[in-house]
Amino acid sequence: MLKINDLHASIEGNEILKGINLEIKPGEVHAIMGPNGSGKSTLSSVVAGREEYEVSKGTIDFEGEDLLDLDPEERAHKGIFLSFQYPIEIPGVSVTNFLKTAINETRKAKGEEAMPANIMLKKMREKMALLEMDKGFLSRSLNEGFSGGEKKRNEIFQMAMLEPKLAILDETDSGLDIDALRIVANGVNKLKSKDNAVLLITHYQRLLDYIVPDYVHVLYNGRIVKSGGKDLALQLEEKGYDWIKEEMAI
Amino acid sequence: MSSEEKLLEEVTGSEYKYGFYTDIESDKVPAGLSEDVIRIISAKKKEPQWMLDWRLDAFHKFNQMTEPDWANVTYQKPDLQAISFYSAPVQKKKLGSLDEVDPELLKTFEKLGISVDEQKRLTNVAIDVVVDSVSVATTFKKTLAEKGIIFCPISEAIQEHPELVKKYLGTVVPKTDNYYAALNSAVFTDGSFCYIPKGVKCPMELSTYFRINEGGTGQFERTLLIADEESYVSYLEGCTAPSRDENQLHAAVVELIAMDGAEIKYSTVQNWYPGDANGKGGVFNFVTKRGICEKNAKISWTQVETGSAVTWKYPSCILKGENSIGEFYSVAVTNNHQQADTGTKMIHLGKNTKSTIISKGICAGKSNGSYRGLVKIGPRAENARNFSQCDSLLMGSSCGSHTFPYIETQNKSAKVEHEATTSKIGEDQIFYCNQRGIGTEEAIALIVNGYCKDVLNQLPMEFAVEAQKLLAISLEGSVG
Ligand SMILES: Nc1ncnc2c1ncn2[C@@H]1O[C@H](COP(=O)(O)OP(=O)(O)OP(=O)(O)O)[C@@H](O)[C@H]1O
Ligand SMILES: [Mg+2]
Numbered sequence: 001m002l003k004i005n006d007l008h009a010s011i012e013g014n015e016i017l018k019g020i021n022l023e024i025k026p027g028e029v030h031a032i033m034g035p036n037g038s039g040k041s042t043l044s045s046v047v048a049g050r051e052e053y054e055v056s057k058g059t060i061d062f063e064g065e066d067l068l069d070l071d072p073e074e075r076a077h078k079g080i081f082l083s084f085q086y087p088i089e090i091p092g093v094s095v096t097n098f099l100k101t102a103i104n105e106t107r108k109a110k111g112e113e114a115m116p117a118n119i120m121l122k123k124m125r126e127k128m129a130l131l132e133m134d135k136g137f138l139s140r141s142l143n144e145g146f147s148g149g150e151k152k153r154n155e156i157f158q159m160a161m162l163e164p165k166l167a168i169l170d171e172t173d174s175g176l177d178i179d180a181l182r183i184v185a186n187g188v189n190k191l192k193s194k195d196n197a198v199l200l201i202t203h204y205q206r207l208l209d210y211i212v213p214d215y216v217h218v219l220y221n222g223r224i225v226k227s228g229g230k231d232l233a234l235q236l237e238e239k240g241y242d243w244i245k246e247e248m249a250i
Numbered sequence: 251m252s253s254e255e256k257l258l259e260e261v262t263g264s265e266y267k268y269g270f271y272t273d274i275e276s277d278k279v280p281a282g283l284s285e286d287v288i289r290i291i292s293a294k295k296k297e298p299q300w301m302l303d304w305r306l307d308a309f310h311k312f313n314q315m316t317e318p319d320w321a322n323v324t325y326q327k328p329d330l331q332a333i334s335f336y337s338a339p340v341q342k343k344k345l346g347s348l349d350e351v352d353p354e355l356l357k358t359f360e361k362l363g364i365s366v367d368e369q370k371r372l373t374n375v376a377i378d379v380v381v382d383s384v385s386v387a388t389t390f391k392k393t394l395a396e397k398g399i400i401f402c403p404i405s406e407a408i409q410e411h412p413e414l415v416k417k418y419l420g421t422v423v424p425k426t427d428n429y430y431a432a433l434n435s436a437v438f439t440d441g442s443f444c445y446i447p448k449g450v451k452c453p454m455e456l457s458t459y460f461r462i463n464e465g466g467t468g469q470f471e472r473t474l475l476i477a478d479e480e481s482y483v484s485y486l487e488g489c490t491a492p493s494r495d496e497n498q499l500h501a502a503v504v505e506l507i508a509m510d511g512a513e514i515k516y517s518t519v520q521n522w523y524p525g526d527a528n529g530k531g532g533v534f535n536f537v538t539k540r541g542i543c544e545k546n547a548k549i550s551w552t553q554v555e556t557g558s559a560v561t562w563k564y565p566s567c568i569l570k571g572e573n574s575i576g577e578f579y580s581v582a583v584t585n586n587h588q589q590a591d592t593g594t595k596m597i598h599l600g601k602n603t604k605s606t607i608i609s610k611g612i613c614a615g616k617s618n619g620s621y622r623g624l625v626k627i628g629p630r631a632e633n634a635r636n637f638s639q640c641d642s643l644l645m646g647s648s649c650g651s652h653t654f655p656y657i658e659t660q661n662k663s664a665k666v667e668h669e670a671t672t673s674k675i676g677e678d679q680i681f682y683c684n685q686r687g688i689g690t691e692e693a694i695a696l697i698v699n700g701y702c703k704d705v706l707n708q709l710p711m712e713f714a715v716e717a718q719k720l721l722a723i724s725l726e727g728s729v730g
Contacts, residue, residue, distance in 0.1 A: 048681075050681055051681075071689075072685055073687050073688060075685075076684065082685050084682065084685075088676070088679050088682040090679055090696070090697055090700055092699070092701055092702070093696055093699070093703075098686070101688055102683075102686035102688055105692060109687065141700070162686065
């Protein structure tokens with residue numbers, strides 16, 4: 001599904017990603033862990049197509065197509081979703097209006113008709129129930145005045161509505177309380193299928209207790225320095241990152 | 251080139267969508283301004299002597315005035331001797347229905363996406379169509395007549411209801427109020443007149459559709475709206491103009507009278523030709539709009555201004571009666587080389603008077619937008635209240651936005667609150683939208699509409715939709 005090959009990316013002249021290789025197949029859950037500033041959010045931004053980053057080398061292939069040629073909205077239309085580490089506020093634009101626009105623009109890009117309002121509303125109710133959200137959120141300004149946890153839950157709500165093929169969740173767990181973490185993780189699990197994939201970015205094992213990854217990667221200083229199964233995350237939780245640095249002699 | 255510059259450059263690529271010229275035979279008075287021209291206008295309209303005298307008086311006063319230059323705009327002053335002050339589409343005969351309207355004209359409306367026929371059918375709106383200063387069609391007159399509502403071209407009102415026109419014309423905006431108001435008083439050719447009788451709630455939105463058509467003609471509309479005691483009316487005014495290279499002068503005067511307990515909602519969507527990307531051409535929009543509120547009366551001005559090269563406009567309320575309320579909701583967009591100096595005046599004279607000002611400026615390209623507002627509390631205005639919120643949204647770094655709030659209070663019990671913010675559309679807001687599948691143009695429209703929500707919410711439904719589209723069109727390609 002997603003194939004990243006020797007990806008180098010920089011911002012304002014600083015190289016942040018220094019040769020990333022990663023392959024994600026349909027049905028898989030991958031987790032990326034790594035110290036602060038190692039480039040996790042940069043990687044997700046580059047995959048999503050943020051223009052501030054310059055890709056100097058490497059390729060990103062999504063379902064046989066070169067992603068780097070596409071605008072961010074085109075990537076979204078292809079089924080790439082990014083749950084932001086820091087969701088953005090858009091004053092005056094309600095959650096409903098935003099989602100309606102997002103869904104219908106995506107449908108338009110695919111040559112489909114706009115989603116009928118009653119079907120959209122039904123779907124919204126369904127997904128809100130799944131994530132145990134209060135329907136009052138729908139009429140509030142997008143992310144404006146939302147608490148940290150509410151913002152994260154709202155990201156997953158959008159994911160549920162947009163039904164992406166590849167969901168990149170950048171520290172969705174941070175800011176969520178214990179119950180919310182369980183609810184949101186449950187939601188993500190329910191939305192999983194053999195046809196879609198999830199890339200989790202996280203610092204803590206607690207999320208991986210709920211959403212169990214098939215692979216865990218350690219990103220350090222712009223490179224994936226170690227990959228393994230779900231046990232790797234447990235090791236990291238216990239020992240931190242120093243042993244990896246030693247092992248890799250970096 | 252940075253993405254910002256690139257996007258800014260795209261601004262110049264977005265041409266005025268309504269730029270076309272309808273070929274209708276025109277009956278035009280030779281260019282220039284003189285007593286003779288005023289006599290011709292008055293004679294062409296078969297006006298009574300008192301009206302001609304009124305005009306001539308205004309003209310003599312106008313001759314003693316000079317063009318003001320305090321506004322934060324710079325432009326080449328229009329040469330009044332080069333303007334033709336009267337132009338009316340040549341009509342074969344008096345029109346009974348829209349079917350008889352010149353097909354060229356109907357095509358024009360189609361291009362604008364607003365077919366009069368459709369509007370008539372789909373919306374509950376009576377439209378008094380004003381093309382080049384003369385009304386060519388008036389609809390829904392019957393329904394209104396049953397309620398005793400008068401809604402007609404002002405030239406007709408001068409003939410049919412002289413007592414009302416004589417009594418109120420120039421009472422809110424005196425002839426000598428300002429240079430352009432004086433000019434308008436001397437040469438106004440048409441506009442609308444509306445009277446709502448005591449206790450009547452006007453059952454539909456009244457709408458006038460203004461349009462400048464003939465090249466090189468000025469347009470001097472005069473609107474007089476009288477809401478008698480305890481009546482209600484919502485009035486819509488929408489404007490578009492075809493593109494032209496020479497500047498076109500538009501100097502309108504609107505007078506509103508809200509008697510005891512009456513309420514007037516006056517909404518405007520203004521989309522006249524702003525000039526091209528290099529600042530060439532475009533409409534000069536110098537408008538005087540003012541309303542007076544008697545006891546317990548209320549006037550709300552709502553405006554969405556996206557057009558014109560230079561705008562100079564301050565819809566105002568004189569809150570004369572106690573407990574009267576004035577409101578001003580405004581969105582003013584400037585792009586490319588547009589300049590706008592707009593705002594409001596709230597003059598509190600009566601006790602317990604209240605006013606609200608919500609102004610949203612949006613500047614893109616090399617444009618310049620100013621908010622200029624006056625809140626004046628007179629000595630007898632016990633417990634007067636005002637709340638003002640003036641926000642500006644900047645796109646790119648070549649535009650400018652200014653706020654000039656003036657507050658004068660002569661009564662200690664007054665409470666005046668003023669809030670102001672300046673913000674930019676962030677790249678991260680746009681990226682967030684992009685990531686959800688929303689393209690950049692669409693994202694800007696969404697963000698801007700969100701920013702203007704408090705104002706757009708004040709507009710009647712069908713107008714709000716049109717206004718949203720206009721905002722999107724006028725900002726196409728202007729990300730920064
Ligand atoms: N505009 C910029 N100019 C220079 N350096 C930048 C810029 N933006 C990001 N960086 C740097 O890139 C590095 C990677 O940042 P990134 O946000 O990808 O880290 P992260 O792995 O997501 O960290 P965290 O765990 O704290 O979220 C950081 O050192 C950051 O300071
Ligand atoms: Mg991060």
